[in-house]
Amino acid sequence: xxxxxxxxxxxxxxxxxxxxxxxxxxxxxxxxxxxxxxxxxxxxxxxxxxxxxxxxxxxxxxxxxxxxxxxxxxxxxxxxxxxxxxxxxxxxxxxxxxxxxxxxxxxxxxxxxxxxxxxxxxxxxxxxxxxxxxxxxxxxxxxxxxxxxxxxxxxxxxxxxxxxxxxxxxxxxxxxxxxxxxxxxxxxxxxxxxxxxxxxxxxxxxxxxxxxxxxxxxxxxxxxxxxxxxxxxxxxxxxxxxxxxxxxxxxxxxxxxxxxxxxxxxxxxxxxxxxxxxxxxxxxxxxxxxxxxxxxxxxxxxxxxxxxxxxxxxxxxxxxxxxxxxxxxxxxxxxxxxxxxxxxxxxxxxxxxxxxxxxxxxxxxxxxxxxxxxxxxxxxxxxxxxxxxxxxxxxxxxxxxxxxxxxxxxxxxxxxxxxxxxxxxxxxxxxxxxxxxxxxxxxxxxxxxxxxxxxxxxxxxxxxxxxxxxxxxxxxxxxxxxxxxxxxxxxxxxxxxxxxxxxxxxxxxxxxxxxxxxxxxxxxxxxxxxxxxxxxxxxxxxxxxxxxxxxxxxxxxxxxxxxxxxxxxxxxxxxxxxxxxxxxxxxxxxxxxxxxxxxxxxxxxxxxxxxxxxxxxxxxxxxxx
Amino acid sequence: xxxxxxxxxxxxxxxxxxxxxxxxxxxxxxxxxxxxxxxxxxxxxxxxxxxxxxxxxxxxxxxxxxxxxxxxxxxxxxxxxxxxxxxxxxxxxxxxxxxxxxxxxxxxxxxxxxxxxxxxxxxxxxxxxxxxxxxxxxxxxxxxxxxxxxxxxxxxxxxxxxxxxxxxxxxxxxxxxxxxxxxxxxxxxxxxxxxxxxxxxxxxxxxxxxxxxxxxxxxxxxxxxxxxxxxxxxxxxxxxxxxxxxxxxxxxxxxxxxxxxxxxxxxxxxxxxx
Numbered sequence: 001x002x003x004x005x006x007x008x009x010x011x012x013x014x015x016x017x018x019x020x021x022x023x024x025x026x027x028x029x030x031x032x033x034x035x036x037x038x039x040x041x042x043x044x045x046x047x048x049x050x051x052x053x054x055x056x057x058x059x060x061x062x063x064x065x066x067x068x069x070x071x072x073x074x075x076x077x078x079x080x081x082x083x084x085x086x087x088x089x090x091x092x093x094x095x096x097x098x099x100x101x102x103x104x105x106x107x108x109x110x111x112x113x114x115x116x117x118x119x120x121x122x123x124x125x126x127x128x129x130x131x132x133x134x135x136x137x138x139x140x141x142x143x144x145x146x147x148x149x150x151x152x153x154x155x156x157x158x159x160x161x162x163x164x165x166x167x168x169x170x171x172x173x174x175x176x177x178x179x180x181x182x183x184x185x186x187x188x189x190x191x192x193x194x195x196x197x198x199x200x201x202x203x204x205x206x207x208x209x210x211x212x213x214x215x216x217x218x219x220x221x222x223x224x225x226x227x228x229x230x231x232x233x234x235x236x237x238x239x240x241x242x243x244x245x246x247x248x249x250x251x252x253x254x255x256x257x258x259x260x261x262x263x264x265x266x267x268x269x270x271x272x273x274x275x276x277x278x279x280x281x282x283x284x285x286x287x288x289x290x291x292x293x294x295x296x297x298x299x300x301x302x303x304x305x306x307x308x309x310x311x312x313x314x315x316x317x318x319x320x321x322x323x324x325x326x327x328x329x330x331x332x333x334x335x336x337x338x339x340x341x342x343x344x345x346x347x348x349x350x351x352x353x354x355x356x357x358x359x360x361x362x363x364x365x366x367x368x369x370x371x372x373x374x375x376x377x378x379x380x381x382x383x384x385x386x387x388x389x390x391x392x393x394x395x396x397x398x399x400x401x402x403x404x405x406x407x408x409x410x411x412x413x414x415x416x417x418x419x420x421x422x423x424x425x426x427x428x429x430x431x432x433x434x435x436x437x438x439x440x441x442x443x444x445x446x447x448x449x450x451x452x453x454x455x456x457x458x459x460x461x462x463x464x465x466x467x468x469x470x471x472x473x474x475x476x477x478x479x480x481x482x483x484x485x486x487x488x489x490x491x492x493x494x495x496x497x498x499x500x501x502x503x504x505x506x507x508x509x510x511x512x513x514x515x516x517x518x519x520x521x522x523x524x525x526x527x528x529x530x531x532x533x534x535x536x537x538x539x540x541x542x543x544x545x546x547x548x549x550x551x552x553x554x555x556x557x558x559x560x561x562x563x564x565x566x567x568x569x570x571x572x573x574x575x576x577x578x579x580x581x582x583x584x585x586x587x588x589x590x591x592x593x594x595x596x597x598x599x600x601x602x603x604x605x606x607x608x609x610x611x612x613x614x615x616x617x618x619x620x621x622x623x624x625x
Numbered sequence: 626x627x628x629x630x631x632x633x634x635x636x637x638x639x640x641x642x643x644x645x646x647x648x649x650x651x652x653x654x655x656x657x658x659x660x661x662x663x664x665x666x667x668x669x670x671x672x673x674x675x676x677x678x679x680x681x682x683x684x685x686x687x688x689x690x691x692x693x694x695x696x697x698x699x700x701x702x703x704x705x706x707x708x709x710x711x712x713x714x715x716x717x718x719x720x721x722x723x724x725x726x727x728x729x730x731x732x733x734x735x736x737x738x739x740x741x742x743x744x745x746x747x748x749x750x751x752x753x754x755x756x757x758x759x760x761x762x763x764x765x766x767x768x769x770x771x772x773x774x775x776x777x778x779x780x781x782x783x784x785x786x787x788x789x790x791x792x793x794x795x796x797x798x799x800x801x802x803x804x805x806x807x808x809x810x811x812x813x814x815x816x817x818x819x820x821x822x823x824x825x826x827x828x829x830x831x832x833x834x835x836x837x838x839x840x841x842x843x844x845x846x847x848x849x850x851x852x853x854x855x856x857x858x859x860x861x862x863x864x865x866x867x868x869x870x871x872x873x874x875x876x877x878x879x880x881x882x883x884x885x886x887x888x889x890x891x892x893x894x895x896x897x898x899x
Contacts (some may be wrong), residue, residue: 113722156721164714207714208736217737221674235723596722 002331002338005408006348008374016347016373026376028408030354031557033395040070040080049074053583055590056086065550065595068394069566069586073578076571078586081563082394083550085401088357092385095540100126100532101242101507103540107528108236110542113156113596114521115235116149116227118528118542121517125528126242127313129515132505136308137493138244140486141501143305143326144257145231145245146520147483151264152223153522154415154476157594158271159205159216162469165588166278167205174573174584178285185281189273192450198281201274212274219267226260229253244502254490261483266448268477272455275473279466288570293465293589295565296334299417300406300525300548302345302518303329305482307429308489315370315516318342322518323427326482329518330421331406335459337424342518343373345406346527350378351543352403355396355552359386366531370514380529380541381514401547403554410554412561413524413545414593416471419457419478432488433481443477446484465565465592472594509535521545523594549593565589626790628683630656630775631665633727640696640751640764644688644727647771654772658823659787660779669720669733676739683743685778687771688727689751689764696752697763699770704731704744747774791830793860794820796839799849800857810846 003009007025008016018025043050051073056066070080091110095103103122108115120142127134134142164170172179183199195201204210224234230247231237239247282289305326312321322329322342330340331348339345347369353360361384364377375381392398405411419441422428428436435442440458457474460467493499517528524545531539551560559567569589575581630651632644644666651662661681665672694700707713713736716729727748734740749771752761760768798819803809813827820827831847834840839853849857883891 111723160721161718208710208717214737217670217673220670224671224674 002344003348003407004333006376008347014341015371016344018374025374026350026378028555030555033355033553033557036080036557037395043072043079044070047072047074049578050079051578051581053078053581053586055583055587056084065590067562067566067586067590068398069583071571071581071583071586073571073581078566078569078571080394081559081566082398083401083552083560083562083590084392084399085547085550086399088387088389088400090387091542092540093387095537098537099507099535100129100530100537103528103530103537104240104242105236107540107542110544111235111521111596113235114149114153114523116145116231116237116240117519117521117526119237119240120146121519121526121528123240123242124313124517124519125515125530126505127515128315128517129513129530129532130242130505130508131313132243132503133311133313134244134503135498135500137249137490137498138501138503139306139308139311140490140493141230141245141247141249142240143486144483144490145227145237145240146304147479147486148223148227148230148257148261149234150415150479150522151261151476151483152220152227154472154479155216155219155267155271157522158275158469158472159212160207162588162591162594163205163210163213163216164207165584165591166202166282167207167210168199168202169206170584171202174582175286176574178282181285182281185285187277188280189277192273192453193270193277195274195277198277201278219263222260222263226257229257229260241502241505243505244500246502249490249494249499249501251491251494254487254494258487261480261487262448264476264480265445266450268473268480269445269450269453269455271473271476275470279470282466286572288572289466290462290464291568291570292572292585293468293565293592294463294568295412295561296410297332297420297463298334298409298411299332299420300345300349300411300413301327301329301417301421302342302520302525302527303327303421304418304520305486315343315514318346318518324429326422326429326485327418327478327520328422328425328427330425331411332417332420332424333407333409333411337421340421340425340427343369343371346516346518347373347375347379348406349380349527349543350376350405350408351380351383352378352405352554354403354555356399356402357387357389357397358402359388361386366514380527380543381516381531381539383529383541384539385541399550399552401550401552401560403551403560404543404548405554405558408554408556410551410558410561410564411548412593413548414468414471415475415520415522415524416468417524418520419471419475420459422478423457423459431481431485433484434478441474441478443474443481445477445481465569465589468592468594507535508532512538521596523596524548544596546593546596550595562590562593562595565593626659626683626787627679627681628660628685628779629681630660630662630685630779631687632663633666633686633688633725633730635666635725637756637758639753639755639757640749640760641689641754642758643749643751643760643764643767643771646760647687647768650768650772651775656779657787658821658826665730666725668723668725669730670717672730673734673737673739676734680739680741682741684741684745685775686727686731686744686746687775688746688748690727690748691751691754694750696750696761697767698750699747699767699774700750701745701747701774704735704746707732707735745778747771788826788830788833791820791822791826792834792839794822795827795830795834796849796853796857797861797864799840799847800854800861803849803854808846810843810848812846815846 007019007022009019053069053071066084066086068082072079104119107118107122185198187195204212227234232239239245303325307324310321310324319341329342366381423436423441426436433444440456442456445453513532515530519526527543529541549561569585573584632648634644635641648664720729749767835842840847
């Protein structure tokens with residue numbers, strides 16, 4: 001029984017149904033935020049040491065995110081937090097009425113960082129709706145593509161976007177005592193990453209000039225090269241189609257791919273040992289760092305990387321093929337995996353808009369999923385995107401992100417959810433390189449220039465900003481090894497003469513079809529839900545990891561993941577005067593999620609047709625009137 | 626010597642699409658061999674990688690940037706000093722997440738040292754930035770002027786200057802082919818296989834070289850004269866000196882002093898001189 005709040009129960013065969021005798025099973029009462037708002041206002045008015053701290057935009061995140069917080073500089077803690085997606089993403093509206101095959105190319109444009117994941121998720125959605133099942137090599141190549149995409153994505157975040165928060169230039173300015181300690185602290189893994197002291201690492205994390213920064217820039221290129229060998233283009237691939245991929249793959253292609261993949265074995269060793277050393281140092285330098293970005297261990301992930309012997313593209317068998325994925329789907333609540341079934345994950349998700357710039361929608365067209373399980377009126381298959389730009393008010397509406405919840409709980413998305421669920425669930429396919437122990441993921445990184453290395457990502461005791469970054473470094477190794485497994489499988493298929501990369505599909509032109517794509521982006525959870533009518537898209541809904549993480553309060557009064565993590569954050573920053581306070585702990589917290597707002601937000605609707613291609617200033621100061 | 630004429634901009638955003646639309650037009654025109662035309666709107670970080678792989682000697686960059694000037698007016702300038710590092714890093718963050726901007730492109734490429742010294746920017750002040758495939762009339766009128774600006778800039782690099790560079794390269798190719806036993810007398814078609822030059826331009830260069838006494842024109846090709854041989858050899862050695870040094874710690878010359886017990890005296894460790 002995985003649901004505690006939704007009125008859903010399971011029979012002996014594990015089939016979900018609505019609990020008997022519950023009237024209006026999905027109804028709820030919204031909690032008013034007015035009292036809390038009044039309390040914060042009063043604190044601000046009465047105490048000079050309580051300050052509004054606004055970041056607009058939050059820089060070094062992808063896209064348009066602003067953050068409002070209230071800091072108690074005397075007690076050194078954050079007492080209020082509001083995450084604001086400052087732009088509207090109009091893809092759901094754009095896709096209505098179109099040929100479903102357009103979705104692959106249009107949804108890709110939702111993001112300039114990781115468009116490939118949207119293309120693929122669209123392809124999966126279409127495969128379910130048409131239906132069409134790709135051949136084994138098509139599935140394996142898709143896995144390799146997404147592996148290459150994440151190999152690009154993780155270092156980009158760790159060294160170019162989040163890394164500068166831990167660099168010499170930032171730490172000297174915000175935590176000078178920590179910098180002093182770093183200079184004199186030896187690095188435990190110097191033999192692998194080559195840095196004698198922590199101070200040396202911090203210097204090379206400096207933006208634009210640091211060697212680690214520049215090295216990451218170089219590696220993003222290698223991963224992109226690997227991607228385009230199959231995808232032809234990045235970030236918007238040309239070869240993703242329903243039913244597989246539309247490219248010819250030869251031994252030569254695979255060899256070229258491997259020469260690039262190989263470089264990530266050593267790079268992963270370096271990334272992991274660097275972030276292990278950094279994390280351990282920051283904990284030792286100030287144990288309060290363990291509380292930076294803390295929030296409950298609640299995660300959601302649809303899994304990724306299909307087993308070609310299991311995936312049949314149907315919703316009917318999604319629980320079976322889902323659990324055969326290289327990354328196990330599921331939900332973690334309070335550190336425990338409560339389900340690994342894609343169906344349970346899917347029917348538990350609802351999107352609320354009480355604190356977002358959207359009008360609520362009426363109707364409940366899909367009362368059950370294709371297997372007969374109950375579906376909430378707030379589920380994506382029932383959702384209607386109705387933009388409602390209004391004034392910003394912390395009590396009411398303040399974000400273009402919705403509030404997605406699973407079982408009405410705030411859950412977090414991230415590549416680390418992938419590691420967590422896969423490690424704990426122990427459903428990982430047999431692997432030459434990876435072992436799930438129930439408490440950890442053991443990985444064997446092959447010899448390259450550096451010798452073979454055994455590494456182990458252990459499910460952490462506490463969940464904070466540092467563990468998010470550390471886990472992201474381990475996710476690079478996990479990705480490289482899963483990609484290697486798929487590369488070996490591709491070689492095997494070629495050897496056997498199974499060279500077919502796609503299955504011909506037929507676009508249904510009559511009736512109603514339903515599809516869903518359960519997949520992942522570099523930063524975690526990604527789903528597309530579609531309803532087709534008479535050959536055209538009737539409804540298309542994209543739910544991204546950053547919509548989940550950047551979400552505002554839900555109607556039950558619970559903060560979204562960024563907000564919750566910032567609310568739990570202590571202030572470790574050193575400052576003499578209040579006006580010197582920079583808010584580095586808040587920024588480290590938010591950036592540890594790897595926020596990527598382009599797919600959460602896109603087009604500013606302001607009573608005009610002006611399109612905003614970069615962030616808008618929302619002026620968070622004094623906006624509660 | 627490559628001159629890259631490139632554009633930056635969003636498509637389907639009315640006047641912000643100025644750069645890519647001008648590039649579409651430029652692609653339909655013919656340009657000298659050393660001129661490449663490319664749309665660089667795929668992101669500054671990828672553009673860094675592009676320039677690392679294929680450097681250019683000159684860059685002409687076109688786009689639209691809102692700076693609150695007269696809509697439709699063209700502004701040509703050379704990029705100034707880079708902003709502070711914090712600002713560049715902010716732009717790297719934007720670039721990594723898909724923001725397409727002319728300023729981001731040159732600032733980031735310059736920061737990472739991949740831009741040539743010779744960069745000129747031509748930008749138009751946009752009037753409208755809404756969805757749409759067409760330019761506003763003001764900006765539409767600027768398209769022809771932008772094309773003319775590119776033509777003028779490309780013309781500025783005169784043919785004689787280019788031909789001097791080509792002559793250097795032809796001398797080296799003829800010297801190398803002779804040394805490798807590939808032939809004393811070489812047809813122009815054999816040379817174009819090695820050089821980025823059309824046969825028409827090559828024949829003009831060879832004719833001038835014959836006049837200058839560097840090659841003899843024979844019935845079935847061209848042959849280096851003694852002064853051509855000397856010039857070709859000198860240029861070849863200068864060009865390839867780093868590659869002509871000792872490799873893999875081996876010296877195959879039995880007459881070299883390193884075989885008498887002094888490795889530092891090895892001829893292969895010193896620049897070759899003829």
